[in-house]
Every structure is written in C-alpha cells, then in structure tokens.
Amino acid sequence: MRWKLLPLFAALALQAETGADAWLRYAPVAAPPDLPAVVTVLGDSAVLRAAQQELIRGFRGMTGRILRAESVAPREGAIILECCDASLSGDAWRLVTEGGNIRIRGGNDRGVLYGVFALLRQTALAQPIAERMEAPRVATRWVNEWNNLDGTIERGYGGPSIFWDKEHVREDLSRVRAYGRLLASLGINGCSINNVNANPRILSAEFVPQIARIADAMRPWGVRVAIAVDFGSPKSAGGLDTFDPLDPTVVAWWKARFDDLYRAVPDLGGVVLKADSEGRVGPSTYGRTHADAANVAARALAPHRGLLFYRGFVYDHHMDWNNPKNDRARAAYDNFVPLDGKFDDNVIVQVKNGPIDFQVREPASPLFGALEKTKQAIELQITQEYFGQARHTVFLAPYWKDTLDFNVRGPVKSRVAGFVGVSNVGLDDNWTGNHLSQANLYAFGRLAWDPDLSAERISAEWTRLTFGSDPEVAQTVNEIQLSSWRTYENYTGPLGLQTLTDITGNHYSVNIEASERNGWGQWHRADAQGIGMDRTVARGTGYIGQYRPEVARVFESLATCPDDLLLFLHHVPYTYRLHSGATVIQQIYDSHYDGAARVAEYARRWKALATAVDEQRYREVLAQLEYQAGQAIVWRDAVTRYFAKMSGIADAKGRVGRYPGRIEAEAMQLAGYVTQDITPWEAASGGKAVTCASGVCTALWKFDGAAGWHTLNVQYFDMPGAVARYRVLVGAQVIDEWSASDRVPARRLDAGASARRVIAGVALRPGDEIRIEGVPEGADPAGLDYVEIQ
C-alpha cells in the first residue's frame, strides 16, 4: 500500500526552480512575522480545508514552522478561518487581529481561501499583517482554455493540454489541481476547459464523467468548471434534424443535456458559446438572432444557476477588401447593439478588449460603451497569440490597464460584469513556455479582482514573489516587463498598424501583406502613397462614430488623434508629420530600430543576473531573450525594407538596406546549397535563402574586414519536426556547431523559422576563409539567410 505523496511535502523536497510553483514558491523570508502556532478552521468544506492546508504549506515554506491544524475553538492564539460573514458579499474577505488571534472571515468559503492567499502574499512581500477587507469588483472572474480534446491547444504555447489527451480526460490530473491552486491564489473562480471552437462530442454522455473528474480536481480551489459548446450540437451530436434555437425539440435537447451534466457536476459554472463566427454555425442559419441563440442555452442553464457566456467575437471573414466602407472593427457593435435588452439575465456577452482581435494595440471596443441592458464581460488574452507566442517577452498589464481605464461612457472597468482571460497554460513545467509570461496570468487575475491596481504594482508583486527579494533582479525584471509591450509594438506594428504578422498563417512572424486583399479585415491599406485604415465618420468606415461623441471627436480629427492609434483610425501619406514631429515613415524606421535595440539590451541586462537568479530559470530566460533579440532584427529589417520599397522614401538615418558586416548566404561560394526565393520577400535578408537537399552542404566566403576579435551572428532557419545540424569553420578550425532543435512556430521557410546563432570571441584575419556546413534532416533543409560580422 502507498499513500499519495501530498503536494505539501513534495514542495518541501529540495527541488530545482523549474517555474512550476510560479508565484507561489513560499521561499524563506528574512524576517518572519510573529504568528500564532495554530490555524483553526471553523466550518467544513473542501475549500476551507484547502485554505487551512495552504496556510500551513505557505508558512512552512516561508518560516520553517508547521502550524497546528485544528477545527475547534482554540485554547491559545490562532489564525482562525471562518465562514461565513453575512456582512461580506460573496468572495469578499476580512482580516482582523484580536488579542493573539488573526481572524479571516469570508462572505463564502472562497472568500476565506482568498483571504488566506492574501495573507500569504503579504508575508512573502514582507508587508506587515494589517487589518483589511477586500471585495472583488465583479463576481465573475474566469479563464478560458482553448484546449482541444485531442490534447492540442489552439493558441497554446506552454505544451499540451493539462486536461485532455487523445480525446479523453487525462488519467493524471495533478497539474489540473496545481492549476486550480494558481487560479485560486488570484481569486479566479471559473475555468472553461475546452476550446471555444468546440467539439460537439463534449456534450455526449461519455464526457459527463470526464468533466466531473476535472471539476472534482478544481473544486477544493473554489474554481468552477465550465465548458464550451458548439451551437450545431443538437443536429451534429444529438441526431435532430435542426438546431434552430426556437424549435421545441432543440430547446428540449439543450435542457436534457444540461440536466445530465448538472447531475454529475452540480456546481458547473456554465457554458461558453461562439456562434456565427469564423466558420462556426450559428443562429443565422435559421434567421434567428444571437439573443435567440444565447437564450436557448441560458434557459436550459438557469434552473441550475449556470451562466451562458456568448462571445461577441462575431464578424464576416469574407468581406470585400475593395469596398472602402467595409470594416471588421465595426462588427461587434453592429451585431450586438441592436440586441441590447434581448438577452436573458444569465447571459453575459463576452467582448474582446479591442474591436479586432488581440492586436498589438487597439482602442477599447466601442461595444463596452454601447450596451446598456446587457451584461458584458471583457475578454483579455493571456496567452500571447499576437504577442510573440511566449517566445517574446511581452507583459500585457499596461495594455490591459489602458483599455480598462479608457472612458467609453465611464471607464471600461466600471461597465463590465466579468473578466474572462484566455489562458491556455500547458504541461510545460513553467505552464506558459516562458517564465516571464507567467506574469500575464498573474496580472489578469489581480486585475480581475481589482482593476484599479497599477501595472507597476502588479509587476513588482509578481517579480518579488517569482524571483525573490534581490533588488537588482527586481529592478531588471520590472524594467523589462513594464517596457516590453512598447518594445514589442515598436518592432512589430507601431502607430496602430496592428501586428504586421502572418494573419492567415502562424500569427507569429512578419508578413506585411498577409493582412491585405483578403476577407479577414485586418487591413492596413498600405500603398505607394500612404498607409492606414480610414475609420473616420467623415470619409471612412464610420467606425469612430460608434464611440460616444467626446471620444469620437478626438479620434476623428488628425489634430487630436493619438499617434499610437493614428494608422488604426486614419489613412495618411508617409510624409505626414506626427505630433512628435517625425514623419510617419521615419517613425516606422526609428521605432523598429529602437525596439530591436531594446531587446538586445534586455538580454544584456539579464546576463548581469547570472548569479542572482537560480540556474534553470536563468538559463531558460536568457535563451528566450537571445532568441527574441534575433527575431526582433528579423522584424526590424523586414518591416523597414518593406516600407522603404513601398514608399520610395529612404531612412533619414541611412540604416535601412545597409547592413555593415552582413554577408548574404546566396552571395557566398556554395557547394550543395542552392539559392531559393523566400515568400514573402521581406522574411529573408535579400529575399533569398540557401537550402540543402541532402548530404553536407557548404557556404563559404573570404573575410575582408579588419583583424581582431569579432562576433559572428549566423541567421539560419530552424524548421520544427526535424533537426538540421550546422557547424562553422575558420580555415580548418571548427569554431562552433549546433543543432536546430528549438520549438519554433514556423509553418514554412520564412521569418517564423528564422533563428540566430551568436558566436562571440572569434579571432579573424583578412583573407580568412569562413565556412558554414549544414546537414539537413527531413523537413529541415539546414537553411541559411546571412551572417553578420561585428
């Protein structure tokens, strides 16, 4: 017989810092508070027991002392956990000190748990234990996980699903329990566990017990499970001949399915529904409205107190690009404003922060200001789909704060009834694929609880909890995080251009024309004369008119429109001068060079923390930042060359198209390697790369620079699924070799596959023959773009 090893003690084992504990590391604190020795829980529930255990675990880690777990009125000073305080609403909590006692009361048992996590957080942050009351701004604080039942995740960058594998719930749900704990520490109380592009099978009888297992794993952490459903299910899965929401057999079918589900999971949080969008079927098939669609499911949920989240992300992706009045940005408003007041009480319309789709900068969606009789939740994307997919560090709290504080008719944060974060954590030890990206989950949870918190405070909290109290570490990490959004915007899509990425492909790497001449509507309309989407009321799509007049006036006039949103709202010539005084084209050049330089600086600064950060996380973050620095140059060169060519206007600083020390692979002396055009041309330096079909291929050239110590930057292509090998020789001397085995989001040989190998400290002499040898494997042709010698 065996006991299951409790996480309490597993955590005490001397483990490497893998990132698995995220901000709940409970590392020893320098000056532990003077605590009672007892933690008494009054009342009994799985959540209260979890709260008591967490308090013991946390203080054991931080102070080395094991609090006594008791459940009767204490005979000595104690931390008393008590439910429920009628003066507190729902998830709120109050901490009072009385004599030798610390008493944490909750409006419900989750409130107690949240109070416990707050006390632990204060201790870890070396804040004194003070009397306090906290209540969340909104009752609904959920995450969505776009996990497919086969274990893949749509837009997930931290490994496979923690919930599903091979069309079935995972046998081992220990990561689900651990995730529940992370969510609870932030006050997140709901989690939908399958992709919004839902597989109809989720509603079949075989999945009911599987969903129940996940709910059991989450329940002690006060996290209610929800599912996403497909609107066509009555027909596709239920065998009916219709899914018309007004058809009585359809109404009965939804009721029967949810009744079944609630028998197994009585506290199911509800359902997420995406309909009539991006190829999902919806009510339009039968001429019904989104309100009809939402209400049929909501009425089946209502007896169980379940919520129906209806996604506001509805638009036509077959719009005519040639019609200058067409505008995807208008879609959410146009679709939902006419239905205001038609939704049942337990329906929440879930609206993305901006009118398009999680682009690098968007104004707040005008829908937030327009719906008056409909509950809304703001949908924020924690997973970095258009933000470098966790291979680039981008801390999103400053962006989210801009949106939440934006005054649509009152600030957005005051107009929403819920927060929904698209999280998409995975089985990677560190959950998100990048240690620094964990900060986005933390920030989402903290803002969902209290949207008045500043990005600076959230970053400071997260950094200290995650990396400890070293002031140099804190300063470096905070400065990287807080500047990272601007930096990423600078090298991907400044001035409101949106993320200039491959929107019909990987949503990751640079592809400027991917936005254009198709029906997806993420148009920037760059041509030889000018650039930007005219969304004015006067001449353009009229999108600006969806805002209240005070906002619309500012946006409509070039004189007042903020530079950061200029090209999202206006079409202007390249020579147009910004408020900053720079021309649009020069600002495009400058911001890209600034952004790329900034990432290089991040990597340099991180290196200074070599002995201050634990080994594994130091190494992994360094590798991520160095990769990002290389990709930022790829972005910089692609965007600046593209617009230099398109506009015919040269960079005033003479950088674009001139790359001192760069040798194109196609200009080297090739043996085996063949030159090929890369599409789009801007994805490779010179528009070309060299690739190797088989054997060992060679590219060589003679160095003609000055004798001295040099750095070689080899820009090569790393294709996923196969491992090409490279080595570099100076004369007969091998100076470096590596394998291209990174987890990159490339789908073809373009900028998404572009990677950089930095070989420092090379002694070169004029006339040296430098040779790169590549050995392809399978789908990876050992491609080379260029070498830059510094």
Place this chain on the structure above:
Amino acid sequence: MRWKLLPLFAALALQAETGADAWLRYAPVAAPPDLPAVVTVLGDSAVLRAAQQELIRGFRGMTGRILRAESVAPREGAIILECCDASLSGDAWRLVTEGGNIRIRGGNDRGVLYGVFALLRQTALAQPIAERMEAPRVATRWVNEWNNLDGTIERGYGGPSIFWDKEHVREDLSRVRAYGRLLASLGINGCSINNVNANPRILSAEFVPQIARIADAMRPWGVRVAIAVDFGSPKSAGGLDTFDPLDPTVVAWWKARFDDLYRAVPDLGGVVLKADSEGRVGPSTYGRTHADAANVAARALAPHRGLLFYRGFVYDHHMDWNNPKNDRARAAYDNFVPLDGKFDDNVIVQVKNGPIDFQVREPASPLFGALEKTKQAIELQITQEYFGQARHTVFLAPYWKDTLDFNVRGPVKSRVAGFVGVSNVGLDDNWTGNHLSQANLYAFGRLAWDPDLSAERISAEWTRLTFGSDPEVAQTVNEIQLSSWRTYENYTGPLGLQTLTDITGNHYSVNIEASERNGWGQWHRADAQGIGMDRTVARGTGYIGQYRPEVARVFESLATCPDDLLLFLHHVPYTYRLHSGATVIQQIYDSHYDGAARVAEYARRWKALATAVDEQRYREVLAQLEYQAGQAIVWRDAVTRYFAKMSGIADAKGRVGRYPGRIEAEAMQLAGYVTQDITPWEAASGGKAVTCASGVCTALWKFDGAAGWHTLNVQYFDMPGAVARYRVLVGAQVIDEWSASDRVPARRLDAGASARRVIAGVALRPGDEIRIEGVPEGADPAGLDYVEIQ
C-alpha cells in the same frame, strides 16, 4: 549524416552544474589575461592536438574568446606548443614568454599537455602568467580502477563502471574520454582498467580489441592503459595444467599473451598483479616466491617496455587471534624484505600507505624504509572505502601528506618511484558520488606530481576551481575539507583504533567487534580492562622493530608514542592518561561527541551558502552533509555505549546512555510494528528496532515536554533495493512524509541502514499524540530506531 558533437561545444551549452566538469569548469574569470589570439602547435600527435584543443576550450570558457588553431610558425603573437625540449626530462614542461609569444615546451608531448593544463589552472586561479618549469617527482603516476567486467566496481561509490558493462567494453566511451581529460589535467599518465581481483578472461583473445578501444579513448590524453591479471590465468584461462612461474610453458604463455596485447596496444602501460592474498592464487602453490611471480610476467612485458606492478598487499587472513604474537601489520615487510634485490628492473612493488588496509589512521608502512634494491610505488586509496564511502566527506590529502612526509629512512615521498591511486570513479555525473569527494582525486594527482604541495594549497586550488571565487564559499569548503579527516576519525576510530567498522561486511557502518576473534588481523583487542594492539618489540608482536631505530624508539615507549597512534601500537588500560591529560576512555567519549558535533556544524555552515553555490550541487552536498550528521550520531552513540559497557567506566560528562528527548521506537505504543534485536547491539539505540511485516504499521506516544516549537529527528532504517514509506502525524495532522529510497551501503538492518529525517518547526503541546506510520516494501521493513525531540 551527422557529426559527432565535439565536447568543445557541448561544454559551451548552458548546462546545469552537475559536477561532470569537476575542476575543469572553465568558468568566466573576472580579469582575463592579455593573450595572443593564436595557439600554434609545432609537431603532430594526438596528445599535442588534445593540448591545443584544450587550450582553446579553456580560454573560450574563461575569456569568451576562441583562439586560432594553427600549426605553422606564427606571423603574430601566439601561444606556441612545442615538443620536444631535450633539456627537459619526460613529462616535464617549461613556459617562457618571449616578445608577444608564450611558449610551452615539453620533454615529450605529454609534457606539453601538462604545461597547457598548468597555464589553464593558473588562469582559473587568477594567477599571473609567469615563466616556469615543472617536472614531476616521479615518472609513474597511475590510477587503478577496481572495475569488474560485469560493470560493478569493488569499492566504487560513484555509480557503475565507465569502462565495462555486462562482461564487455561499453559501446559509449565518452565518459572514458572525459576521465582521461581529468587525469591528464593532474599529470596522471597511467590507468589500469579492471579489478586487481582480476577475472582471468581479461587475457582472452576477445578482450584484446576491447582493451584497445579503451586505450584509443585515453591515448589523446597521454594516459596509458594497463590491466590487472590473475596469476592463475595460464591454467584457468590458458588451459595449461600449471601456473608455476618457473615452468617453461607458463613462461611462454605469458609472453604470447602480452605479445598479442601489445600488437593491439603498442603503448600499453603494463600489468598489475595481486597474488597470494585474500584468496587469490599465487606462487606459494608451487613453493615459488613473489619475485618469481613478478618476474615471469615482467620478463614477458620487458620487450614492450611494460611495467609490472606487484601488490605488496599480501597477508594471511586466517591468523590465530589467540596468539598475541600474530600481527597482520608485519606482513608486507616480512614478505618482501627477504626478496629485496630479487625483482627485475621493470617490477614495481606497490605498497599501501599503511601496514593494514586504508584504515582511518595508520603509521606509514615500514616497508618504505626497508626495501633498498627494489622499486616501490605508494598505493593510496582515493575511493573512500573505509572513509565513509563518499557518503561522508573526508578529504584525504592531510593524511597522505602525513605519510609522505614521514621519515622512514628519509621521507616516504623520496623513497618511492611511483604513485598509484585507487580511484574507482563511476558513471555518476559527478564521478565520485559526492561532489566534495572529487577533491581526493584532485589531491592525489597533484601530490603524485609534486608531493611537496601542502594540503592547504591543494584544497584552496580545488575549491576555487570547483566552486568559484566567492570568498565565503572558499572559506567554508576549505575549512570543512581540511578538518574532515580529523572529524571522521573522531567519530569512527580515534587514538589509532582503526575504523571501528564492519570489516567482514560493508566496511562502512559501525561494528566494533567485527574486528575481533577472526583471522583478518584488524584487531584492537578491547576487553574489560584495556584496549589496543601491543606491537612493541619488548612485549608485543615486534612490529615496531620494522622501523629504523629512531622511529622505533619513539613508538616503543609510551612516554613518546603519539596519542593518535597509541592504540595501534600499545595495549593500555582505559584509565591510562594520554599526553593530553585525558584518560583513554574519556578521550574516546569526548572525541566522538566532538566529531558528531562538528559534522552538524558542517551542515549548518553549508546552508549559509544557499545562494552562493549553484543549485544542484548545493542541494546534493547539503543532503550528503545532513545524512552524514545523522550517521555521525549513530557512530557516536554506538562506540561510546559499547566502551562504557565494556569498560564499566562512565562518561565524566554524563552524556553516554542519556539522551534527553529520545523516545525508543520499542517503547512506543505499537500496532503492526514488532520489536526486534539488532546485531550488533550497539548499531541501534537500545539495541532494538521495530519493523513492519506488511500493511501500515504504527508507533505512537504522547508528548510530555514543554509547549513550543520543536524539531523531531526520526532515526529510521533505509534498506537498499526497496522503498519503504513513512509519515508522521501530530494528532490527526500529517506533518511529514517521505520515502526511504537513498543509495545506502546497508547489507542488513544495522547501523549501515540507519538514516535520519529531520522535521523542524513542529508546534507541540503536552499531551499531543505523535504517530509514525510505516509502509514496508520488499526487503525494506520500514524500520524505526527512535525519535529525538529537541
């Protein structure tokens, strides 16, 4: 097609510090020296190429710069590696600076390699590059590896053999190459690759190409391979009807075997031979002498310039304990002195440092002073057979220095023609099973090169190379290392008692009577009145008479005999007063308490380095020291209780037999657990333990101490090969759980299995019920000895 990843670049990958690189980490240095950019090798050999590559690797790691490898006279400043300088003997090297050049010349190509390693070491130690010449004291600097062909290692504590697996050479010899590099860095130039208790198959034809593969792997590092052979091989493997060394067919057989071997391995170093000892057959079978035995093999080796190492470790292990004149310590001298001058020129008699067998303290073997016409090598044991088997930290350099400097007829170091270290590294990442034990291999190599080096200097070098330049780390590690031998002696066998261990069993854990009443001769002759082996000339075995008169006089007289060797040389009453003023019995008590306290202090001091040492090595060393601290208490209690009982004399400080806060498991309220006697009785507290046959067994008691924060030390038994589980509850609260899965050297349930779980920060109140639950598995009965509450 693939290249083999060169170690040069493998090392550059950002790897965790596993200990694999030992003292050759080449970590970045704060102030890199101003070096030429070129390393030119003049001449060509595998060793010279290795020297050049090592220089490039080392300076790349330390300075970030890749030196240019050239092989023609340089046109610019260069580090020039050149062989051979006729003014230098053999492995010597000279470094001169001339203009912009640094020139390293060797007496042979190994000398160049050693000069390169010296330059790298100086750089890593932040010493200036200065002109220098170094020559090793002796030409023969070898290691022996007692590796069996099945992959096990006799007295190996760092994992399985790097050479052999399942009666065959390993397919992957990368660890052999890496080991060759470690050895070369110390100037070690020979390595015998199989157990001295040799399998006769090693000489069969099928093994010739296998030995050749290992020799190929070692050759670039200037390490010659040797093998150990069994003297009975002509008969047991060769099919002859005799192995009489004077029989012409036997003579011819040896010659044929070695001729075969040298055809495949022309630079084979030679052969190690252990005969007529510990059950090995030998020349006595035919009435021949050790000289006859050595010479028959030596003559077959001579044409190939091979060396024959004949082990001086010959003794009778069936001696009559009742005869007070019998003495194993006399054996080497008695066996070999009569044969002085009878050995061929290429025979080296390999003599252990002391007359017994690597005990915790022995005087230098008198044989070193006695042989005048025979070449001798000193055999030192790097692997810690009687020194805690790498589970205890014991730095042996101070011990070795005592022996090397001991004046037998001139210091030992001036009387030997070679150094042989029994190394027994294994496949563990860190080679030795304990990071701190690597220092012993380092110290052996450094002393073999230059026996005048001090232990302090060797420790300082090793610590800085291994753990970096942090002064707090350096001070802590050096103080631990330099005091560790005395500490270990104090709790295992002070006053020359030898290691009071299970000499017929695991050679590891305490078993005081295992030495007595058998034929093995490691007797201490403790009885109710007194203790010690009388080896005087006047009354005892006469062993002291084997030393030159000046030494013998000091040893013979109680007035002058050093306390540290008292009981090795004399039998005295327990009440005998030492030079220190303490009685023998009180000194036994005091030294054991001091030793155990000292190890606890090591663990405390190491903990202060948590952020100064890299993560994995910090954790692994801490676990080792904490385990050692528990074992030191087991030793302390066993030895002090044993002698308190034997002598009937109480500890003047009242500690022995009184253990405040200790609760014996057999005194607890047991359910499932049954009490059993432990043999020897001193191996368990109270002589008893409790064990569990199946299911979950329970031992509980009521706490009757003062309320407060306490530490529970649970002394339990961890049997190898199976994993028992434990948990501890206070009332209904689980406060700790663990599995007994350590790699311990236990053969049965005794002190070797004894382990300690420390549970700190427990809030206890009088009347608390404390319960330990054990779940046995297979051969591990979840045994418990006691709990101590502090």
